Amino acid sequence: MSVRILSADQMRWADMTTTEAGISGFELMDRAGRAVADAVLDYMPDFGRVVIVIGPGNNGGDGFAAARYLRSRRIPVTLVMLVPLDTLGGDTLMHAELAREAGAKLRDASSDRCFAELNRWLLRAVMVVDAMFGTGLTRPLSGRLAKAVAQINQADRPVLSIDIASGLNADSGEVMGDAVKADFTLPVAAYKWGYWMGVGPEFSGRLLPASAIGVEDETLCRAWAAVPDPSVSKGSTVLRSACFIHSDMIGQAWPKRHRLSHKGNFGRVWIFGGSAGFTGAPRLASLGALAAGAGLVSVVCPDDVYPVVASGSLETMVHSQSSGAWMREGDGLIDQADAIVAGPGWGCAQTTLLARLLDVDRPLLLDADALNMIAADAALQSRVSERDSLTVLTPHPGEAARLLSCTVDDIQSDRKKAVLKLCKRYACWVVLKGNETLIASPQGDVMLNPSGSPQLAVAGSGDVLAGMLGRQLAVCYRNDTDVGMMLGAGVGLHGEAGEQNGWYLAGELAGMVAGLRQGIERKHGD
Numbered sequence: 001m002s003v004r005i006l007s008a009d010q011m012r013w014a015d016m017t018t019t020e021a022g023i024s025g026f027e028l029m030d031r032a033g034r035a036v037a038d039a040v041l042d043y044m045p046d047f048g049r050v051v052i053v054i055g056p057g058n059n060g061g062d063g064f065a066a067a068r069y070l071r072s073r074r075i076p077v078t079l080v081m082l083v084p085l086d087t088l089g090g091d092t093l094m095h096a097e098l099a100r101e102a103g104a105k106l107r108d109a110s111s112d113r114c115f116a117e118l119n120r121w122l123l124r125a126v127m128v129v130d131a132m133f134g135t136g137l138t139r140p141l142s143g144r145l146a147k148a149v150a151q152i153n154q155a156d157r158p159v160l161s162i163d164i165a166s167g168l169n170a171d172s173g174e175v176m177g178d179a180v181k182a183d184f185t186l187p188v189a190a191y192k193w194g195y196w197m198g199v200g201p202e203f204s205g206r207l208l209p210a211s212a213i214g215v216e217d218e219t220l221c222r223a224w225a226a227v228p229d230p231s232v233s234k235g236s237t238v239l240r241s242a243c244f245i246h247s248d249m250i251g252q253a254w255p256k257r258h259r260l261s262h263k264g265n266f267g268r269v270w271i272f273g274g275s276a277g278f279t280g281a282p283r284l285a286s287l288g289a290l291a292a293g294a295g296l297v298s299v300v301c302p303d304d305v306y307p308v309v310a311s312g313s314l315e316t317m318v319h320s321q322s323s324g325a326w327m328r329e330g331d332g333l334i335d336q337a338d339a340i341v342a343g344p345g346w347g348c349a350q351t352t353l354l355a356r357l358l359d360v361d362r363p364l365l366l367d368a369d370a371l372n373m374i375a376a377d378a379a380l381q382s383r384v385s386e387r388d389s390l391t392v393l394t395p396h397p398g399e400a401a402r403l404l405s406c407t408v409d410d411i412q413s414d415r416k417k418a419v420l421k422l423c424k425r426y427a428c429w430v431v432l433k434g435n436e437t438l439i440a441s442p443q444g445d446v447m448l449n450p451s452g453s454p455q456l457a458v459a460g461s462g463d464v465l466a467g468m469l470g471r472q473l474a475v476c477y478r479n480d481t482d483v484g485m486m487l488g489a490g491v492g493l494h495g496e497a498g499e500q501n502g503w504y505l506a507g508e509l510a511g512m513v514a515g516l517r518q519g520i521e522r523k524h525g526d
């Protein structure tokens with residue numbers, strides 16, 4: 001299964017490259033149609049008529065091809081054409097003819113008189129297939145096409161959209177005029193950004209696995225270099241690759257534990273955080289690290305909150321900031337750290353210590369107040385971008401806006417652009433949190449996390465994530481594991497834990513993470 005995410009132009013390039021390599025457009029359409037028919041058979045609620053609404057481009061061609069495959073399974077099919085048959089392209093026309101020969105009923109809704117029938121046809125359907133527009137939508141829907149979308153949405157039948165819900169911009173996830181509210185979207189060949197950007201998630205329904213129609217993975221990978229991503233701007237890293245976080249990636253991060261393992265095998269994470277009124281944050285981060293499987297967790301907090309943090313932390317070692325032993329030149333305990341997390345609940349008066357941590361030759365994750373201090377201090381900014389060791393920033397949109405001196409709206413209106421700008425500006429890994437968290441490497445490899453739930457919008461869930469990712473970085477340091485895979489798996493598992501029922505406190509979220517993580521480790525033993 002492909003997990004690549006492409007822009008509409010990149011997909012067109014990959015499509016063209018594939019046809020030049022010898023697979024005809026007719027054949028690609030045929031394979032897409034077969035995948036659509038298989039998905040309809042999987043999800044149609046009852047045996048009955050399938051109505052396929054056909055638009056002016058190749059998306060409609062996929063719809064005609066699907067009709068023929070459905071007919072071969074004896075499914076009654078009505079094809080409703082919103083444009084005259086003689087305006088369709090050659091491959092699409094051939095598929096239209098084959099669908100008719102296979103027994104599909106063709107209905108012309110391209111004139112006002114015939115369009116009036118659309119509603120009646122829709123109401124006869126057990127399922128509607130939306131083959132109006134795919135990646136070729138270039139302007140807002142209007143007239144009959146917009147009315148057709150409104151009627152599909154009102155008909156209250158399960159809708160499967162081919163490639164993307166018609167009316168949704170495949171790159172930005174914006175609604176162009178109006179858009180079909182799909183129950184299922186079947187991506188053709190690869191995933192499109194529009195499912196997750198903007199309001200895309202509200203229109204895409206359940207995303208099915210992308211249909212493999214014969215576009216080689218190698219071709220999909222070359223598309224990023226061949227066609228610039230629309231988010232690329234002067235101040236951003238060039239997008240080099242894009243995929244979403246999937247269960248295989250999450251599985252790789254937690255192999256079976258060896259029978260003779262001991263706590264030293266699983267990473268030592270050091271967490272710097274806490275201040276008066278914010279004593280829970282470093283504790284939640286330490287729970288996150290332990291939940292993700294860290295062997296040893298240490299917390300360093302300011303002296304005034306030391307008694308509170310230490311008394312609430314049974315499973316971690318807690319040091320007060322001025323005790324000194326932890327950072328003594330030559331034999332400081334921090335030399336044992338495999339990764340450092342700085343920021344949860346720290347307050348903004350820690351610039352001196354933060355500057356020292358930036359000099360420590362260990363993977364360093366900067367979260368919360370560490371990010372706010374960096375945003376306000378040009379000297380710290382240079383030290384971040386000049387660091388040789390692995391550095392990861394984990395801003396939420398507000399922190400990202402401060403780091404880029406822009407507004408939260410600027411960040412949210414194009415999150416991909418924002419994450420790539422942060423990479424360029426700070427020359428490090430960035431995890432831009434929020435609905436559909438994005439991770440980007442300094443080289444421009446972007447990962448999108450499709451899992452998660454509004455339940456995660458709760459105090460402390462970000463602290464849990466910071467600790468989890470601290471553990472992931474500790475494993476990278478100890479075992480030289482792939483950083484993207486480890487960060488992706490951490491973010492993915494946090495999202496999956498958030499989807500579970502049975503928790504409402506961030507500390508309980510950590511429990512959910514631990515349960516899922518243990519399940520993965522044990523599964524590797526089966």
Ligand SMILES: NC(=O)C1=CN([C@@H]2O[C@H](COP(=O)(O)OP(=O)(O)OC[C@H]3O[C@@H](n4cnc5c(N)ncnc54)[C@H](O)[C@@H]3O)[C@@H](O)[C@H]2O)[C@H](O)CC1
Binds near residue numbers: 015
């Ligand atoms: N990914 C692949 O390898 C393959 C994808 N296929 C499918 O083809 C579509 C993309 O086809 P394309 O013809 O480029 O685009 P559309 O079907 O979306 O239609 C574009 C068509 O419509 C016109 N148009 C654009 N906007 C409007 C508007 N608002 N109102 C009216 N008309 C509009 C535009 O001028 C074009 O003529 C992809 O999504 C897949 O479903 C292939 O079948 C197989 C290979």
Ligand SMILES: [K+]
Binds near residue numbers: 130133163165166
């Ligand atoms: K569509």
